[in-house]
Amino acid sequence: MYLSDEGRIWLATGxxxxxxxxxxxxxHGLIAGATGTGKTxxxxxxxxxxxxxxxxxxxxxxxxxxxxxCVQGVETKHILRSITNMNIENFTYTSxxxxxxxxxxxxxxxxxxxxSDMGPELLARLLGLNDTQAGVLRIIFRIADEKQLxxxxxxxxxxxxxxVGENSAEYKLQYGNCSAQTLGAIQRALLALxxxxxxxxxxxxxxxxxxWFDWDEQGRGYMxxxxxxxLFQHPLLYSTFMLWMLSALYELMPECGDLDKPKAxxxxxxxxxxxxxxxxxxxxxxxxxxxxxxSKGVSVWFITQNPADVPESVLQQLGNRVQHALRAYTPNExxxxxxxxxxxxxxxxxxxERVLQELATGEALVSVLDPKGTxxxxxxxxILPPRSSMNAVxxxxxxxxxxxxxxxEKYGTTVDRESAFEVLTGQQEEAAAKKAEEEAAKKAEEExxxxxxxxxQERKKKEKEEKAKASARKKKNSSVGxxxxxxxxxxxxxxxxxxxxxxxxxxx
Numbered sequence: 001m002y003l004s005d006e007g008r009i010w011l012a013t014g015x016x017x018x019x020x021x022x023x024x025x026x027x028h029g030l031i032a033g034a035t036g037t038g039k040t041x042x043x044x045x046x047x048x049x050x051x052x053x054x055x056x057x058x059x060x061x062x063x064x065x066x067x068x069x070c071v072q073g074v075e076t077k078h079i080l081r082s083i084t085n086m087n088i089e090n091f092t093y094t095s096x097x098x099x100x101x102x103x104x105x106x107x108x109x110x111x112x113x114x115x116s117d118m119g120p121e122l123l124a125r126l127l128g129l130n131d132t133q134a135g136v137l138r139i140i141f142r143i144a145d146e147k148q149l150x151x152x153x154x155x156x157x158x159x160x161x162x163x164v165g166e167n168s169a170e171y172k173l174q175y176g177n178c179s180a181q182t183l184g185a186i187q188r189a190l191l192a193l194x195x196x197x198x199x200x201x202x203x204x205x206x207x208x209x210x211x212w213f214d215w216d217e218q219g220r221g222y223m224x225x226x227x228x229x230x231l232f233q234h235p236l237l238y239s240t241f242m243l244w245m246l247s248a249l250y251e252l253m254p255e256c257g258d259l260d261k262p263k264a265x266x267x268x269x270x271x272x273x274x275x276x277x278x279x280x281x282x283x284x285x286x287x288x289x290x291x292x293x294x295s296k297g298v299s300v301w302f303i304t305q306n307p308a309d310v311p312e313s314v315l316q317q318l319g320n321r322v323q324h325a326l327r328a329y330t331p332n333e334x335x336x337x338x339x340x341x342x343x344x345x346x347x348x349x350x351x352x353e354r355v356l357q358e359l360a361t362g363e364a365l366v367s368v369l370d371p372k373g374t375x376x377x378x379x380x381x382x383i384l385p386p387r388s389s390m391n392a393v394x395x396x397x398x399x400x401x402x403x404x405x406x407x408x409e410k411y412g413t414t415v416d417r418e419s420a421f422e423v424l425t426g427q428q429e430e431a432a433a434k435k436a437e438e439e440a441a442k443k444a445e446e447e448x449x450x451x452x453x454x455x456x457q458e459r460k461k462k463e464k465e466e467k468a469k470a471s472a473r474k475k476k477n478s479s480v481g482x483x484x485x486x487x488x489x490x491x492x493x494x495x496x497x498x499x500x501x502x503x504x505x506x507x508x
Contacts, residue, residue, distance in 0.1 A: 007260075009049040011042075011322075012366050013086040014381030020046070020320060022053060022261040024369035025299040028290065028317055032307050032340065033324025038362045039303055040065055042322050043267060044386035046301070047223060050265050051096055055299075056213050056221035058249075059267045060242060062228045068389030069223055070098035070401055079385040082362070086384060094387045097216040099405055100398050102227040103201055103241065107398050109411040111226065111241075112203045115151035116144070118244050125282060126198075126240045127189040134279075136182045139175045140164050149420040153202040154194050156420040161187055163424050198237065204415040209248050211407055212264065227398075232270070239273040243286065246300070250289050253296035263297035271302035272309030287313040307343050308336045315343070319369040322383070325359035344378035355380055 008019035029046075033039050040063070047057050047069070059066055073079070073093040083091050100108030115123065120141045124134035144151050144160050151157050164171060165183045172178070193199075214222045231238045246266060253263065268274060275283060290300060294317075302310055302318065306326065310318070321343070328337040341353035344367050356365065359380070367378045402408060 009046070009053075010384060011045060011049075011368070012364065012379070012381035012383045014366075014379045016379075018366045018368065018379050018381050020049075020368050021371055022050075023258065023371065024319065024373060025050070025262045025265065026259070026294040026297055027319035027369055027373065028294065028299060029301045029320035029322070030307060030310070030315070030318040031301060031303045031322045031324075032305060032309075032326075033364070034305055034327050036361065037324035037359065038364065038383060039324055041362060041386060041390070042324070042364065042383050043269075043301070043303060044069065044388065044390075045384050047265070047267065048096060048386055048388060050262065050299070051221045051223055053261050054215060054219050054221050055262050055265055056215070056224070057265045057267065058212055058224045058226070058245065060226050060228045060238075060269045062232045062269050064227075064229055064392035065390060066225055067098075067100070067227070067393045067398060068391045069096045069225070069386075070397065071095050071389045071393055073385075073387055073389045076390075078362075082382065082385045086382065088384065091385075092387065096388055097214075097220055097222045098401060099214075099222055099224050099407065100227060100402055101207070101224060103231050105200075106230075107227040107395060108225070108402055109405065109407050110414075111207050111411075112201060113206045113241075113244060113248075114204065115153065115157050115202055116141075117206060117248070118202075118240075119247075121282060121285065122240050122244055122247070125278060126236060127186070127193060128236075129186065129189060131279075133182050133185050133189075135176075136178050137186060139171070139178060140186075142175065143171065144420060149423055150418075152204060152417070152419040153421075154190055154199045158187065158190055159421045159424045161190070196234070201237070201241065204417065205411055205413075207245075207248075207411075209245070209252050211410075228269075235273045235276070238270075239276070242268060243274060246293075247289060249298060250293045250296065253293070253298060255295055256297045257295060259297050262299040265299040265301065267301045267303060269303045271304040275309070275311055275314075283311060283313070287311065287317070290314055290317050306336045307340045319373070319375060321365075321367050323356065323365040325361075325363070326356050328357060345375050347378045347380075350380060352378060 008021055010017055011020045012018040031039050031042050031046075043059070044066070047059060050057060061067055072095045075093070082088070101111045102108035103111045118126075120134065120138040124137050127133075127137075129137060140157070140160050141151070143149075143164060149156075149160065151160060161183050164178050165180060168178045168180075168183075212222070212224045216222065228238060231241070246268075249264065249266060256263065274286065278286070293300065302314075304310060307315060307321075307323070323340055323344070326333070326337050326340060328334045337356060338353060341356055344352055344365060346352065352365065359365070363380065363382050365378050366381050367376050370376055
């Protein structure tokens, strides 16, 4: 551990030693420089010193060489030269307590989060939504929260989008219009993310940031390393996930004020990706988190090629700066060089802009905060060598570390509990069953009425037939009666004549 008698971190040596004040680490820092100029060495020296002080850390490993911190370093001519030139006494190589994480679950504990935990702001950035679509996404999250529907993975969010679309008229007056076109655009973005393998990031058990806070038997803080070689191939996914982790750390930590050392340290490699293409509203929130998280005892370090990669509002929060060599061949690179030079407090002994182009690998311009928080005059200095290995370790070593970790069981098995998809699917199935039951009852009622109608028609038909038969009989009887009556009448008339004649005849 590179400490002076006053408990400061010995970071570099130039005309004099340069010390980093632990109490000023939560004022954050910047490590910048062109590729191959020694940024990773600086990162390791600071990380090792903070771990020795009992500070847990999180680091993104983009190139794989940070993984070597789990094994002790080996002697090289470059390290021997640094030890000699800087008069480092009792230098020893050592390994550090490390835990590996990997979004893909291949070279570390699987890292997952839930849709609900990530929130609409970061998810809208991940999906590439415009302002209108992002606004509708916030409405969808609000409805899910109010209905207590968990959004764990992508299928939950797709189900929620469908639900809002089917009930848009109901939600319109309370939340605003959610047009079918906007909901369709969100669904297409979700499908595109899923096709790109984005569904692997969402699920449970979700990463618990509290698991970062652990110490080994010697009291050294654990280094939580996120393997990013594959994740970095998808810059938007990488940057969004890193922002989510920083946001989760911010929400977890309580206010603590100024401390003698940080409670945790967070290292952002390739920090320019965090801000590239981010909307203004998100940039403002990032700047707010960086500004406020220092009061929670968290030290944030941005690692990038040029200070110009970081927005001015965020750069202002970075009090400790280590600037490695810059190359300036194009007009734009020359502009960035001047920008980087002017960001330091001037040292009258040299031309900062010229020295920035002359720095050798392992050298840097260093300016750190003094105990009162005042930026020191920039110094040209060589960074001390790390005590752990500079080389990447192979997968077998990482596999052993992961298997022996107490977190292996916790994160090793995927959990799929009831969430929005299951609840909404159950409601749809219940509604479908109820509708089918109502339709069956309606059909049965229609069939009953049809049968009654047919029966009534049959009854009326029979009555009609009976009336017809009765009428026919009556008609027949009436005809016979008429014939009989006519015959009888004729007979009576004839008989009357015969009687009349007989009487007359008798008389005659």
